[in-house]
Amino acid sequence: MVGKTLHPWLPNALNWEREKEFSHTLVKSLMNIIPRKLVEKAMEGYESLPDRINEPWSLERHLMSVLGKTRAYERVFAGGIVCPHYVHPVVEYLISRGEYLTSYTPYQPEISQGILQTLYEYQSLLAELYEVEVINSGMYDGATALAEAIGIALRVNRGKIVLLPQYMNSRIENVLKTYSKAFEFSIKHYDPLDPDSIDDERDDEVTALVVENPLSNGTINSKTKELYDKAHSIGALAISFTDPLLASVTKPPGIEGADIVVGEGQSLGLPMNGGGPLLGILGVRDDKRLIRNLPGRLVGKTLDRNGRRAYTLILQTREQHIRREKATSNITTNTALNAIGAAISLSLMGREGIRSVAWRVLVNTSILMEELGRIKGLDIRTKKPAFKNVMYSINTVQDRASLLMLFRHMHDVHGIIPFSIEKDDALLSCATEVHSKDDLVKFAQFLAEGISSITRRRSS
Amino acid sequence: MKFGKRTEFRQTSWDEPEIFDLNETGVQRVGFLTVEDNEVLEREASLMQILGDKYRPPDELGLPQNSEVEVVRHFTRLSQEAYGVDEGPVPLGSCTMKYNPRIAWRVITRSGLAGVHPSSIELGVEQGLLSMLYELQEWFKSITGMDECSLQPPAGASGELAGILMIKEYHKDRGEEREYILVPDSAHGTNPASAAMGRFKVVRIPTGPDGTVDIGSLKAVLDESVAGMMMTNPNTLGLFEHKVLEITKLVHDAGGLLYYDGANLNGILGLARPGDMGFDIVHLNIHKTFSAPHGSGGPGAGVVCAKGELSRYLPGYIVEESRGEFILTRRDRSVGDMQSFYANFPQMVYAYTFILSYGKQGIADVGLNSILATNYFIKKIKGLKGVSIPFSPETPRFHEVVISLKGLVSETGVSAEDVAKYLLDKGVHAPTVYFPLIVEEALMIEFTETETLENVKYYAESLREAIEKAYENPEELKQSPRNTSVTRLDYVRANHPSTLTPSRKYEIMRERRRSSDAA
Numbered sequence A: 001m002v003g004k005t006l007h008p009w010l011p012n013a014l015n016w017e018r019e020k021e022f023s024h025t026l027v028k029s030l031m032n033i034i035p036r037k038l039v040e041k042a043m044e045g046y047e048s049l050p051d052r053i054n055e056p057w058s059l060e061r062h063l064m065s066v067l068g069k070t071r072a073y074e075r076v077f078a079g080g081i082v083c084p085h086y087v088h089p090v091v092e093y094l095i096s097r098g099e100y101l102t103s104y105t106p107y108q109p110e111i112s113q114g115i116l117q118t119l120y121e122y123q124s125l126l127a128e129l130y131e132v133e134v135i136n137s138g139m140y141d142g143a144t145a146l147a148e149a150i151g152i153a154l155r156v157n158r159g160k161i162v163l164l165p166q167y168m169n170s171r172i173e174n175v176l177k178t179y180s181k182a183f184e185f186s187i188k189h190y191d192p193l194d195p196d197s198i199d200d201e202r203d204d205e206v207t208a209l210v211v212e213n214p215l216s217n218g219t220i221n222s223k224t225k226e227l228y229d230k231a232h233s234i235g236a237l238a239i240s241f242t243d244p245l246l247a248s249v250t251k252p253p254g255i256e257g258a259d260i261v262v263g264e265g266q267s268l269g270l271p272m273n274g275g276g277p278l279l280g281i282l283g284v285r286d287d288k289r290l291i292r293n294l295p296g297r298l299v300g301k302t303l304d305r306n307g308r309r310a311y312t313l314i315l316q317t318r319e320q321h322i323r324r325e326k327a328t329s330n331i332t333t334n335t336a337l338n339a340i341g342a343a344i345s346l347s348l349m350g351r352e353g354i355r356s357v358a359w360r361v362l363v364n365t366s367i368l369m370e371e372l373g374r375i376k377g378l379d380i381r382t383k384k385p386a387f388k389n390v391m392y393s394i395n396t397v398q399d400r401a402s403l404l405m406l407f408r409h410m411h412d413v414h415g416i417i418p419f420s421i422e423k424d425d426a427l428l429s430c431a432t433e434v435h436s437k438d439d440l441v442k443f444a445q446f447l448a449e450g451i452s453s454i455t456r457r458r459s460s
Numbered sequence B: 001m002k003f004g005k006r007t008e009f010r011q012t013s014w015d016e017p018e019i020f021d022l023n024e025t026g027v028q029r030v031g032f033l034t035v036e037d038n039e040v041l042e043r044e045a046s047l048m049q050i051l052g053d054k055y056r057p058p059d060e061l062g063l064p065q066n067s068e069v070e071v072v073r074h075f076t077r078l079s080q081e082a083y084g085v086d087e088g089p090v091p092l093g094s095c096t097m098k099y100n101p102r103i104a105w106r107v108i109t110r111s112g113l114a115g116v117h118p119s120s121i122e123l124g125v126e127q128g129l130l131s132m133l134y135e136l137q138e139w140f141k142s143i144t145g146m147d148e149c150s151l152q153p154p155a156g157a158s159g160e161l162a163g164i165l166m167i168k169e170y171h172k173d174r175g176e177e178r179e180y181i182l183v184p185d186s187a188h189g190t191n192p193a194s195a196a197m198g199r200f201k202v203v204r205i206p207t208g209p210d211g212t213v214d215i216g217s218l219k220a221v222l223d224e225s226v227a228g229m230m231m232t233n234p235n236t237l238g239l240f241e242h243k244v245l246e247i248t249k250l251v252h253d254a255g256g257l258l259y260y261d262g263a264n265l266n267g268i269l270g271l272a273r274p275g276d277m278g279f280d281i282v283h284l285n286i287h288k289t290f291s292a293p294h295g296s297g298g299p300g301a302g303v304v305c306a307k308g309e310l311s312r313y314l315p316g317y318i319v320e321e322s323r324g325e326f327i328l329t330r331r332d333r334s335v336g337d338m339q340s341f342y343a344n345f346p347q348m349v350y351a352y353t354f355i356l357s358y359g360k361q362g363i364a365d366v367g368l369n370s371i372l373a374t375n376y377f378i379k380k381i382k383g384l385k386g387v388s389i390p391f392s393p394e395t396p397r398f399h400e401v402v403i404s405l406k407g408l409v410s411e412t413g414v415s416a417e418d419v420a421k422y423l424l425d426k427g428v429h430a431p432t433v434y435f436p437l438i439v440e441e442a443l444m445i446e447f448t449e450t451e452t453l454e455n456v457k458y459y460a461e462s463l464r465e466a467i468e469k470a471y472e473n474p475e476e477l478k479q480s481p482r483n484t485s486v487t488r489l490d491y492v493r494a495n496h497p498s499t500l501t502p503s504r505k506y507e508i509m510r511e512r513r514r515s516s517d518a519a
């Protein structure tokens, strides 16, 4: 039973045959260690695994037959946290290099300088965008980064209540609810358009106030500064959840007074990947307590013994491998490769590039709003100016079954992914740099046709 | 055998400037879009109009501007100052650094996964991807011996947190208040960290003299305040917890639940299953056993599986087949979502490729080949002066082995870290150092099934050479590494408040403060 399978990923399979005595003795003693019953059950259980596919061409053909499909991202208008963005070939190429792709976390800095410097540059580039001094080297996604930001607030501040904007994206709120079971905080909502509605008296137990920009319905938040100030006036920490692209053209949260900044990094030219992995951006302003309570890895600059500039992981006593149950979080594997991709993408875009992408998104969003506005029976819930997402409902198509029918109709007939269902009848579509004006105009036309066709089909 | 060439190892050292300092001319360069002059004007006017007083002018955004070729070279050069599985052996214990099949990467790129919006998954137009998830769920059930699996958690630690919440909610639903989670002292740091995140108190269970959980100590703490126990088997010493059936029974009898840290399943693939051992919840790391790459620290993917009643608490979504279609479903007592969407798809493609490529005929050989490599290494280093194998040295290890250089450090002053740095000079990656915490001067070594016999031997010889040098000329090891991009680093400078530099912005701020203090 000694590993006789000849396989390209098992270089030694036949070497063990030559080392007969060693391998046979070993296997025998393994069998004495593992209770026999367990081995028998395992062998039985493994019977239901699939048969192997031998040749690489057969394997690839099979995989492509299951996974392959034409997927043109300019035909994706579905919005929400994830929207189509241009993934530059340079990004795709560089992150496929084995040195980045197949390396471990850079715990041995002398042999991992390239990774460390790249992640340091990621942190530095994002620090510029958000105008805070410290950004860590990445979390799983924006939602978990926000949950961990709340975790920071709960450690450094009093209280157990977190104020979220009304109608925050339900996918994000779902993740926050999960983490609230762990961190034991409760969620309350406020009206983001009306900072004065947050009552100073009542909310003296508020630990943190979360401020979104744009709001989950796409509307650009014009009250960010008032809200950060409000947070401070009620003794709460101000957590900003800001789209990094939008931050390139609007007053950044660090300047306006946010204590902790969070974002979803997929906007920076990363793939949608069906929703995962994404990139969680998390950072804090220069404050000792906040920095000491920051979860995740942080890279810093130092010197080597010869006085050469060098980079290494820093402040590791915050992390699980040193501090165990006293760590700031359990996170270790994060989404480093996406952080590397974001650093490359940001370097390519540069100051002018990112601002022109953000501008195109703004312009395209206003086109999308106009075009959708022409459709009869469409109730638009987003206010101008908006960034990326437009939220609306359709008077005649409201229940989930009909929405699903409309979605599939758009997909089957036009190859379009039209919207995401945010909650009940609220839909999100988005416009980004990948859409041309023509794409947006056609999308609205097809959507209008789709709506009447579904409405007709249902009433007949 | 001669390995002359490899002693000549020199890692690339570019002394590459930071991206902010590349463009010395100060002239604008573009690496992305062709930005026409008049477009810039039009853009600024329209931005100012759209954004009003929220407008951020370009001179308030400190991003660098480089041409495409500079960016390609910059990151290519940086990548050359890194060392992954594609460069050579990375026998980091507990990390399972195996070969990441390129065929999976190609399928990920060619299939256009990048262009898939999560709504297409949710609303069922991506039946192919859903069928992959469905099959994986089935296969992970077979591999773990559990009843149901969720593919949502984005990493192992997230799977652990999900498991901890499942335990918490389960007891809560039964009206029981149990505040302790038991964790063996050999456990990975994420275990106690996850338990603490779930607001449990952590009780450390000591390791007995044979290197496995000390049953006496376990019995002493088991009562109705124990919510559950987290275990790794084979444990981080590479030893199989041979009393596992007794342990799971003891904890169950006390009303506690059993969590299996299956981050690394390499040691028992094809040999034993956590479900059969009596565990209620299991997580798997796709980026270890199932060949997804580590990507310089992530992304990975975690999978959580559960048995019986506990399945109702699984996080995220379960793919089910209903009227010829695959759909996403939720469990009624689900702890909720561990990330925004459904799974880390590229990582799932690796797992899918991996399992199909070995099939039921070959997958057990993955486990055996990794165990053989580990024990072959042990055989090659047995009897080295100053080196010991703590806990049952004669018992075979599974996927990994932990050696102690306690003797070496007391006789020569050369530490595990020094030896690890010396190994870097030999053109191989260092092992995991100082983990698990119960072994002094620990080096933790894990060769997976994909490491060649030659490299295992070379590694053993390099270690032998390091130990010999330590006795002859300890200073040489203290001065290593010499052949890597940089030499050893100044950690005091890296972490001291007066020199801490986590970003360029921070550096500039600190320098400004310093000069204004001086003035």
Ligand SMILES: Cc1ncc(COP(=O)(O)O)c(C=O)c1O
Pocket (backbone or CB within 6 Å): A331, A332, A333, B094, B095, B155, B156, B157, B158, B188, B190, B191, B232, B261, B263, B264, B285, B300, B301, B302
């Ligand atoms: C034994 C063990 N458990 C848990 C983990 C955590 O997994 P992850 O890094 O994916 O969060 C790891 C790896 O880091 C591990 O080796």
